[in-house]
Amino acid sequence: MKTNKLIKWSVLLLIITLPMVNYAQKEQRKGMLKEKIETQKIAYITNKLALTATEAQQFWPVYNEFSDKNEELLKAFRKNNLEDRDVNVETISDKEAMDMADEQIIHAQKILDLRKKYHAEFKKVLPAKKLLKLYQTERDFKKFLLKEIKERRDNRKMR
Numbered sequence: 507m508k509t510n511k512l513i514k515w516s517v518l519l520l521i522i523t524l525p526m527v528n529y530a531q532k533e534q535r536k537g538m539l540k541e542k543i544e545t546q547k548i549a550y551i552t553n554k555l556a557l558t559a560t561e562a563q564q565f566w567p568v569y570n571e572f573s574d575k576n577e578e579l580l581k582a583f584r585k586n587n588l589e590d591r592d593v594n595v596e597t598i599s600d601k602e603a604m605d606m607a608d609e610q611i612i613h614a615q616k617i618l619d620l621r622k623k624y625h626a627e628f629k630k631v632l633p634a635k636k637l638l639k640l641y642q643t644e645r646d647f648k649k650f651l652l653k654e655i656k657e658r659r660d661n662r663k664m665r
Contacts, residue, residue: 564631
């Protein structure tokens, strides 16, 4: 009798903990993927900008700070955006719609303000041509990353 109870409790515990383990593994894979992308981005930017040792020493702390703050803003933006997607535009009031639209503009302005602030900081540590090349390189890296993601998805579909 006690053995049956022990088996039932063990099975119940296993059923409860398996989803948590699976979630933890997914989060760990996400973290590893993000780290891999960041490493690729650093290598890509370093290669394309051909930074001198002095430039790199001054540039990377500023860029990392910008990148962290930009990521925080983008996370908040994505969170708000996901919440807005669940809204049926046809059924909300005009005031609610206007508030949501205003929030989109306010958030876009925050991102622009951050870029303007760090543009001034980058100007202190990079020559003009390398600064312009940085912006081009960031866009190119995003295109590269999106292309790679698309190719991986296409390869998975073919299997």
